[in-house]
Amino acid sequence: METKRIAEVVENINYSYLLPAIQREFVWETSDIVDLFDSLLRDYPIGALLQWNLSAEEAQAQPKYRVVTHYVDEPNFPQSLTTPTHRNPPHNSEDPLPSPVKLVLDGQQRLTALNIGLTGSFYERKHNHPRNKASSWVQKRLYLNLLSDPQTADSELGNKYDFSFRSEQSATANAYWYPVNRIMSISDNDDFYAERQEIESEIQELIGEHPEIENADSLILNAQRNFEDLYRAVHKDEKLHFFTEDENDITRVRDVFVRINQGGVTPNRAEILLSLMTSSWQQEPPEINARDEVHSMVDELNGIIDGGNAPFATKHVQKVLLAINGNEIQYRFDNYTLDLLRNLKEIWLSDTFPNTMEQLAELLNSYYPTVTYILSPALYTPIAYYLYQNENPSLDSTSIKGRGRRRDILYYICAARLNGFTSQSSNQIAELVRDVIREEESSEFPLERISDEVASSYGTSLRFTEEKLTTLFEELQYGKRDIEFLLQLSHYPDEPARGKDYDIDHIIPKSVLPEEADADRVGNLQLLIDKTNKMKSDDDFEDWMNSRTDDYKQTHHIPEGAKEMTFEEFVDAREQLIMEHILEHQPF
Template sequence: MAFQTPRSVEEMLTAINKREYLMPAIQREFVWSTGQIVKLVDSLMRGYPVGSFLLWDVKPETAQSYTFYEFLTHFHERDNPYAEKATVLAGTGTTAVLDGQQRLTSLNIALYGSIAEKKKYAWWSSPDAFPVKKLYLNLVDDPKDEELGLKYDLRFLTDKEAAAEQDREDKWFRVGAILDLANPGPATIKELEQRRITNVGDASQRLWDLYEAVRVLKPMNYFLVTDQDPDKVLEVFVRVNSGGTTLSYSDLLLSMATNQWKELDAREEVRSLVRDLNSNAGRQFAFSKDVVLKTALTIAGVDVRFKVTNFTQANMAKVEAAWPEIEGALLRAATVLQQFGYSERNLTANSVIVPIAHYLHQRGAGDNYLDSSADASDRLVLQRWVTRSLIKRGVWGSGLDTTLTRIRDVLNANTTGCFPVSEVEAAMGAAGKSLSFDPAEIDELLNLKYAGQRTFPVLSVLYPGLDLSKKFHEDHIFPKSSFTRKRLAAAGIPAEKIDDCLETVNLLPNLQLLPGTVNIEKQATLPADWIGSETVFPIAVKRETYLHENDLDGLPLDLTDYLAFFKERKQRIRNRLIKALGATTTSELAED
C-alpha cells in the first residue's frame, strides 16, 4: 500500500465519470444525507481536509472474479436509490474505491448529479412526491442558520426554486457549473454581470473559493492497495471503515455473493428478507444481515465462517439454489419465536434463530407446523431449549461458528422427526456451551430485574402453561408506584424495613407475566384491589388456579406483609428453577 500524488476534486470526479474508478461489491449503498453533502462541499471551499481515500489497483485476472458498481450520479429515493453494476471488459483491470465511497458519491452528486427525496407527507406513488434537486451556491447571501456552522449558503434546490425572478439578481449558482467556467478571472466577472449581481466583490470571492476548491487545490489524498489477495483486501477494508458506521463481514461478503448468483440479486433478496423477518405478520425483531447470511450458509451445508474463501462460486450456487427453502425456514423460525413470546426487546441472542431455521428445514416443516396440535409437544421441547439457551450466559457469544456447526451436525444426523434436544445439548456441552446451571447461576437469576434482557425468558420457563403467542407484559405484583418512602411509611412499614422494600420491588420474586390487556386494566393497584376484583376473577376457582400457577399462594393483600411474601415466593421460584433448569445440585441452595 503506497501513498499517491494528491489529486483535485475535478481530477477524481473525471476519473469516476470516465468509469476509471468503480466500487467493489463490498461497498454499501449510498447513505449520506443532503446535509452531509453540503457540509463536505463547505469544508472543501474553506480549505479544510476531508480525509484520505483508499483505492485498490485491481489487476485483470482479479477483476473478472468480482462484481463492481458505477458511482451513483442521480439519486432518486424511489426509482434510483442504488448504484448500477459496471462492466469490466475481459483482459482489463480497474481501480476500486475501498474507502471514501460516500464522500466521492456525494461530490459526484453535488457537481454532476441530483437528488430526489420524498417530500414530507407525500404519497410514494405521486409523480410530484420526489422533486429533483441540484446543489446551488448562494453568491449574494451568507447562511441564515448559524447553528449549522457553515460559511457558505449551499442548498439543494429545484431549478424552479433556484431561478431568479424577472429583472432580479440571479444569485443561485449551480455548483456543477464551476466545471464549465473558463477561468476564475474574466469569466467570473462576465458570469456575475450576466446575473445582474451588484456586490461583485463578495460574489466573485465565493465563486473563486468554489473554483479553487474543485479545480485548483489538491485535497484528495489517497493510498493505493496493490495486493490481489481478497482476504487481505477485505481486512484492510474493514479496518479503515471501523471509524464510521459499523461494517460487518456479512455486509461485505453479502455484496461479494452478488458476484456469484446467477438468477437472483443476493443483496436485494437478503435486504427484503430482513425486512420481512423483522416487521411482517406482527413480528417485532431486529435480525440483521449477519443472521440471515449465517443461516443461509448453515442450511446450504457450507462452512459457516465469514471468510472470503467460503464465498466461492460453487458455495454461492448452493446458497442460491436453496434460497427459497432458506427464506421459508427463516420466516417460520421467526414466527415460532414470536409464538414463544419473543420480540426485539427480550430476545437476548438473535443467533438462536439459526438452528431453529435449520431444524425446520431439515425436517421439512411447513406452515402447518406453526399451529398443528400434532406438533405441539415438539414445539414445547423446542421452546424450552430456546429459553434455556437464552437464560444461560455466553451460549451465543464467543465460539458461535463452532457451536452452530456442532448443532448442525446433530440435526443433520437426526432421523426422529422431533427436535433432538438431548443430542443437541450434548454437542453444545462438548463445545463448552453446557446448558446445565449451578447453584450460583440459579441465585443470580433470582436477582434479575424488571425489564431486564433475561427476565422474560426466566418468567416464561417458570410458568410454561401460558400461551405466549398472545402479548404478555412483565408486571409488578406489588405496584412500583407504592414503593416510595412516604407511601411505605404511611402503609405501616417499619423504618428499618423500608430500604429492603425499595431494594426488592423490581426483582424477580415481585414479578409476573400478565396478558397485555389485563396488565393495562390492573395498572398500579395493590393485590387487595385486584385479586379481589370480580371483574378479573368472576369465580373463586379461577382466582385460586391463578394464584397457585403463579406461585402466589398466600399472597397478602396489602404492603404490611410484602417482605415475608417476597422471601417465601423467592424460595418457591428457586425450587421451580432448579426443576426447570436442572441445576447440578441443590444442597447449596439454602434459604436466605
C-alpha cells in the same frame, strides 16, 4: 493514476460512474460526510479511489448499481417517501452507457458522500417518532456556515469548517447557512463573482438587521474565504485520485476487491460475502442477482415482524446458508471458494430454503421474547438448520407434535440465552448445536443432547440449578435485556397466547411502595396483557388481587396469603415459586 476535479466526477455519477455488484451498501452517517467535506476544504488527502474501466459492451453484461443521491438511514421507511433510497438502486439496463464505464471498486463511501453533499440529501427520522409515517422523516441537505472562522472554529470532531445537515436555509447574527449544492451550478469565474456578490448583499442585509454585530468586516471576510475555499475544492483543484483496473476478469476483480477491503478498516463482512455471492451467481446459469435476491428476502422477513421493526439483516440470511452447507458460521474470507459460493446458490434455489426463512421469522415473531434479542448466531442458526433439515416440520400449536416442537425450541431459546450461549463463543456454539441436530435421527429438537454436548465443550448447558436461578434473580431486574427470557420460562411449557399484546410490568406499583423497596425485582414482575396492565394500574392492589381468579394466581405464581404479606415477603415467596416452577418443568 488519474486526478480529477470533484465537480467533474459528481456530474458524471450514475452516468459514467456506477457501482459493480460486488460493492457493499452506503453506511456512512452525516458526521462522516461533514468530516469528508472539512478535509477537502482543508486540503487534506482523502485517499485514492479504484475504478474498473469497461467498454459499454462489457459493462452491459455486468450487474450495476446507481450511487445513492437521496439517502434514508433506515430500511423500513414509508413507501410514500418516494425520493430517498436506503440501498443502491439497480442501474436501468435500458439507459445508454458511455465508453468507458467506470465501476467504482474502492471509494464508494466517499463518492456517495460527495454525491449526497453536492446534489442530494439525507433523510432522518425524528426521535421516537413512528417509522411508518411520512411526517416522522425530515429531509436534510448539507450547509456551510459562511460566517464561521476556520482559523478559530474547532468542534468536538476537530473540524475547522462549520458544515451541518439542516432542513432549511437560515441566517442569524452568527450564522449564514449556505446550501452546498448551489456550488455545483457555478461553472466559471463570472458565475463565481456573481454568486459571491449576492452572498455579500444578503450578509449586509443580515448585519443591518442585527445592529449588535460589531465585527461586520470580519464576518464578510470569513464569508468570502469560506465560499472561495468551497468553490476551489469542488471546481478548481484536482482532489480525486483514481487508480484504474482495466482487466475484464471478474475473478481478478473479486480478488482485488477482497484484498483492498481486508486492509485497514474492514467494511461490513456480510456485505463483502454478498458481493462475492453476487459475482459468482451471475457466472453460471441460472443467473441470479444475489444482492437483489437477499435484500428482497430480508425485506420480506422484516415484513413478518410486528411493530415495524427490522431485526433481520443480510448477515442473518448468510449465516443460515453457511450453517446449512456445514461451514463455519463465523466469517472467514479464505473459506469463500467458488465451490462454496456454488453450494450456497444451490441451497438458495431449493424450495426448502425460502420456506425455512419464512417459517423461522414467523416462529420467532410468535414468541414473547423480542426477535432482536434472539438473533444471536447460537440461537437462530441452529433453529433454522433444524427447520431446513426436517423440511420445515409442522409447528402448529393445535397439533401434539407441532406444540411439542414449539415448546422445545422456545425452551432452547430462553435457556440458551440465560446460560450464556450468546457469549463471545456464540458462532462456535452455533456450529456445535448444528452438528448435534444434524446427527439426530428423529425429527425432534434434541434438547438433552445439545445440553450435554455444549456442557462438555464449553462448561455451560441448558439446565438450571437453584444456584444459577438465584444468580439470575439477583442480576436481572426491570429493564434488563434478559428479563423477558426468564419471565417466559416462568410460564413454560405454556406460551403467552399468540396475538396478545404482552408487556412486562410491576405487580405492586412503585407508586404505592416506600422508596427503599426494590420494586424492580423479578418477584415483582410479570407478563401482563396490555389491557390487564392498565386495569391493574388503576386499581388498589388489594382490590385488584381480590378480582383475580385462582387460575390467574396459579399461572402467575402469586403466593397464598399475598395480601397479608409485606412487600419483601411477597417478592421472596413469589421468586421461590418461580424457581420451583422452572426447575420442575425442565424438559430433561
